[in-house]
Amino acid sequence: MGFLADLRTLNAQATAVRDRMDVGSTLAAAQQSLEQANRVMAASVAANDPVSDAARVRTTATVVAARQLPMMIGMDAVVELELIAQLPGGIPLPASRTQPLAPIQLARVTPGAIIDVSLVPGRPDTVRLELGA
Incomplete structure (x- = not known):
């Protein structure tokens, strides 16, 4: 009878957890997380603008600060x-x-590192990392 009593206890615990779960807030948090990921992806993808690409110059940049955000996209x-x-x-x-x-590129962007970038002169919003593969 010990097995059935344990099974009954587990069933009661699962029912209590299900009753306390707020599905609406869980879905809202997931939606907020998805919107944040979309904003990050939109900011990380350079616009396909042939005029800007023609004016783009390759140069170097010094990393002043690097902060890992509390999110991952795939394994990145x-x-x-x-x-x-x-x-x-x-x-x-x-x-x-x-x-x-x-993960293999994280060591290349530590503060003080010099990395290859390209950008349109005078437009810091067009900076693109040229880290290679």
């Missing part, structure tokens, strides 16, 4: 980067970028 960590890009002529341009990065 979402990282918020603050950069100082060096424009032609040595002019520094502060820029920021939020982007998913593969």
